Amino acid sequence: MVEDTSLNSNKSKTKTARPKAVYLWTEADVQKWLRRHCSDYYNLYWEKFHEHDITGRALVRINDNTLLRMGITNQEHREAIWREILKLRLKTDIVEIRDLERTHNYFNFNL
Secondary structure, three states: OOHHHHHHHHHHHHOOOOOHHHHHHOHHHHHHHHHOOOOOHHHHHHHHHHOOOHHHHHHHOHHHHHHOOOOOHHHHHHHHHHHHHHHHHHHHHHHHHHHHHHHHHHHHHOO
């Protein structure tokens, strides 16, 4: 009986667990993101991201010029990848702002 309860609590923890913060992503995490969000270009450019050791911290700092220097010369492809990077940045910023609001509300509540 006790084992069933622990299994259920582990399942609920898994469902509510937050994804890893982007700035903590490894190169493998970036490859996974690239495959999922830039699937049309993954086969063309995954090696470029690998060659340049792009981690999550580097990914959110990439701009159009960086993509060009990495060897992504097709402007349409760069723009599509750049759009996905911008979406990721916005999503990350929103999560961080919500965390700050929660922290702020927690401290105000306890005063």
